[in-house]
Amino acid sequence: MNYWLVKSEPFKYSWDTFTIEKKTMWDGVRNYQARNSIKEMKKGDLVLWYHSNEGMEVVGIAKVTTEHYNDPTTDDPRWFVVDLSIHKKFKKTVTLVQMKQEELLQSMGLLRQPRLSVMPVTKDHFDYICKLGQTIV
């Protein structure tokens, strides 16, 4: 079981929309590092859902429901997508400001390479953020 973090821009696709639709195809990744993460995702992996720009906070957890497959929004065979379904909404959102203050999270990808749209998260970081979100997985 692996853990990840994805970033969505709320005005494009927010957690609220996700809540209504229950599942989504995570498409549009056009960055090799992010793409590599997509390729490593396995069914059942858990994914932190982060809102960039507006909010700047982790709002909940999604679950990977498929292995990666070719991105149907492009003919370019280099790009892949996975499907995500809603898992749990955080009782309390965890803001970027909050995470920056946590000693334990200093080595997190989100804080070190903020521009990646999909990134791996260690189990320790994942568990800790869930705790901050007052949510038991």
Next chain:
DNA sequence: GCCAACGTTGGC
């Protein structure tokens, strides 16, 4: 709106 960080492109 600005700017830092990073990725991509293209000329050589």
Next chain:
DNA sequence: GCCAACGTTGGC
């Protein structure tokens, strides 16, 4: 294969 120029992202 190097590197300058440019584009994009996202926090502030």
